[in-house]
Amino acid sequence: xxxxxxxxxxxxxxxxxxxxxFLLLLSLLSLSSSSQNKSxxxxxxxxxxxxxxxxxxxxxxxxxxxxxSVKSSEVYGKPALTLTGEGKTFPKYxxxxxxxxxxxxxxxxxxLRPYSFIRDVNEGKSQINNAYVFNHPKNEAYSxxxxxxxxxxxDTIEFPLETYDVISMIYKSRCIDFSQYKKDDKIPIKILLxxxxxxxxxxxxGIETIDFRGIAPIKCHKFKPYxxxxxxxxxxxxxxxxxxxxxxxxxxxxxSKILVGNIKAVLTGTTGLKYPKQYMLPxx
Numbered sequence: 001x002x003x004x005x006x007x008x009x010x011x012x013x014x015x016x017x018x019x020x021x022f023l024l025l026l027s028l029l030s031l032s033s034s035s036q037n038k039s040x041x042x043x044x045x046x047x048x049x050x051x052x053x054x055x056x057x058x059x060x061x062x063x064x065x066x067x068x069s070v071k072s073s074e075v076y077g078k079p080a081l082t083l084t085g086e087g088k089t090f091p092k093y094x095x096x097x098x099x100x101x102x103x104x105x106x107x108x109x110x111x112l113r114p115y116s117f118i119r120d121v122n123e124g125k126s127q128i129n130n131a132y133v134f135n136h137p138k139n140e141a142y143s144x145x146x147x148x149x150x151x152x153x154x155d156t157i158e159f160p161l162e163t164y165d166v167i168s169m170i171y172k173s174r175c176i177d178f179s180q181y182k183k184d185d186k187i188p189i190k191i192l193l194x195x196x197x198x199x200x201x202x203x204x205x206g207i208e209t210i211d212f213r214g215i216a217p218i219k220c221h222k223f224k225p226y227x228x229x230x231x232x233x234x235x236x237x238x239x240x241x242x243x244x245x246x247x248x249x250x251x252x253x254x255x256s257k258i259l260v261g262n263i264k265a266v267l268t269g270t271t272g273l274k275y276p277k278q279y280m281l282p283x284x
Contacts, residue, residue: 040112041174041249044072044081045272048250052087056261064089064099066265068170070272072109075116079109083167097260099123105167112172117165117192132157132165132192143195159197163190174249178204178221193228200226203237207245210253218279219245220252227256247275 047069054063066087073080085103089096100122106115114134121128129146141157164172169191176187183206191198205222220242227239239256243249250273254265270277 039175040171041247041274042070042171043272043274044070046070046274047269047271048267049269050254050265051268052089053264053266054093054261055263060264061093062090063093063263065268070171073106075106075108080115081107081109081112083107083171085167085170097124103165103167105165107168107171112164112168112175114165114168117167119166130194134159141192145195155195157192157195157197159192160190163192163197165192173202173225174243174251176202178245182206187223189225191228198228200228202226208242210242216279218252221245221249244278246278248273248277252279 047067049065049067051062052064052066053060055061064087066085069084071082071084073082083105085101087099087101089099102118102120104118106117107113108115113136114132116134117132119128119130130143132141132143134141139159139161141159143155143157145153145155147153169189173189181187181204183204185204186201187204188199188201191200203224203226205224207219208222209217209219211217221244222240222242224237224240226237239254241251242253243251250267250270251265252267256263
């Protein structure tokens with residue numbers, strides 16, 4: 001990861017040399033408030049953690065863990081947020097399907113529009129290392145992808161307005177005002193992934209009360225994101241997400257089909273929440 005970040009930052013410096021004056025001018029002309037957008041249901045230093053359970057046949061096992069974190073940052077002299085998602089299998093299951101994934105997105109602190117994105121994926125025998133730098137005034141993203149032979153391929157991708165990477169889209173989705181939607185509504189989203197822009201959506205299923213793992217019954221917004229087929233997930237509406245119907249809008253329970261079997265993600269811990277929790281985890 002450190003080596004790839006070094007390669008990425010070298011490429012980033014080249015892009016800043018080419019586009020930097022234009023972007024710096026825009027940042028100086030824009031509103032440069034240092035305060036966090038108060039409409040977001042999260043703040044810097046928030047961390048949410050999950051246990052990943054894997055099912056193959058009739059057996060469920062606790063196979064790994066995932067965490068998402070928010071940190072204050074700065075890009076082009078403007079307030080920004082660094083959004084990071086990290087996932088890994090527990091060592092005792094690495095023989096079966098080893099996962100060591102890191103996703104990192106730097107976004108504008110007021111709009112969540114991404115400035116840059118790094119994807120460092122190690123899943124089984126599959127490795128994916130790429131990075132994007134977003135130029136929103138030109139609606140272009142500059143990518144660098146490590147090839148199988150170790151060389152790096154550079155490219156430019158055009159994207160429409162309100163396009164996000166997979167991490168910034170997760171946090172953007174937490175800002176959705178579900179009160180504006182009714183059951184079975186589709187909420188459109190645009191994601192840049194693997195040098196292509198995908199028009200996808202979230203299908204809303206309304207409010208549902210769930211009770212699991214000792215957590216008191218809690219009202220949640222239920223929805224299904226339309227997944228892009230990849231190294232783990234099948235395509236289509238094969239994932240269901242329950243997000244707390246409170247001010248924090250924390251994804252509390254997720255279940256999905258994958259290429260081999262099924263997985264469940266269960267919330268195990270939170271720190272740095274913006275609002276008080278309306279539920280208690282078993283270890284709280």
